[in-house]
Amino acid sequence: GAVVSQHPSWVICKSGTSVKIECRSLDFQATTMFWYRQFPKQSLMLMATSNEGSKATYEQGVEKDKFLINHASLTLSTLTVTSAHPEDSSFYICSAPPFEGVAQYFGPGTRLLVL
Amino acid sequence: KQEVTQIPAALSVPEGENLVLNCSFTDSAIYNLQWFRQDPGKGLTSLLLIQSSQREQTSGRLNASLDKSSGRSTLYIAASQPGDSATYLCAVKETSGSRLTFGEGTQLTVNP
Numbered sequence: 001g002a003v004v005s006q007h008p009s010w011v012i013c014k015s016g017t018s019v020k021i022e023c024r025s026l027d028f029q030a031t032t033m034f035w036y037r038q039f040p041k042q043s044l045m046l047m048a049t050s051n052e053g054s055k056a057t058y059e060q061g062v063e064k065d066k067f068l069i070n071h072a073s074l075t076l077s078t079l080t081v082t083s084a085h086p087e088d089s090s091f092y093i094c095s096a097p098p099f100e101g102v103a104q105y106f107g108p109g110t111r112l113l114v115l
Numbered sequence: 116k117q118e119v120t121q122i123p124a125a126l127s128v129p130e131g132e133n134l135v136l137n138c139s140f141t142d143s144a145i146y147n148l149q150w151f152r153q154d155p156g157k158g159l160t161s162l163l164l165i166q167s168s169q170r171e172q173t174s175g176r177l178n179a180s181l182d183k184s185s186g187r188s189t190l191y192i193a194a195s196q197p198g199d200s201a202t203y204l205c206a207v208k209e210t211s212g213s214r215l216t217f218g219e220g221t222q223l224t225v226n227p
Contacts (some may be wrong), residue, residue: 043217044204044217045217095159102164103161104161104208105161106151106159106161108158109156109157109158111156
């Protein structure tokens with residue numbers, strides 16, 4: 001079945017640093033990928049839609065200058081948390097649909113802890 | 116704006132019981148509905164996908180139904196096992212190109 005990977009799975013960083021998270025579709029091409037954030041005991045909240053070859057679409061309330069998204073190829077999207085602060089600590093998950101009408105596949109998630 | 120609600124928020128049952136998880140959504144004009152399982156600290160595993168034209172889908176001990184007109188879906192788990200313990204999320208997709216809107220999830224604990 002379709003597989004989506006994320007790297008790294010865990011990251012701990014100091015406040016003020018930038019962190020890059022990669023999302024890859026391993027055996028299919030994805031023109032669209034989605035980035036979600038999940039706080040403890042809460043459901044997933046969509047942050048942005050990553051579109052290959054064009055700008056990402058951000059959800060209301062998500063700062064595009066803080067959460068930089070790049071979808072440079074059909075198999076890779078990156079999310080960069082710039083100048084991370086403790087309140088950015090969360091579980092970040094990406095997903096991609098292999099094609100329409102098929103279940104959407106999720107990466108294993110990246111847990112970010114900002115000290 | 117689509118809103119998805121899951122009831123109950125948490126459920127604890129003894130091993131072997133059959134159980135039903137509920138999901139409701141406010142806008143019935145959906146493209147599909149998907150049930151996921153999430154283990155603590157892990158990503159999501161897709162369990163069942165129901166297209167808007169379908170009434171139900173089955174996979175092993177799992178059966179998901181969809182009643183679009185009333186904005187409801189149920190996930191039925193037969194003969195529950197401790198390994199079924201996880202958080203179950205339902206999510207709806209409104210159009211073919213849109214994102215998923217998630218419910219808050221039901222945290223299931225199956226006791227041996």
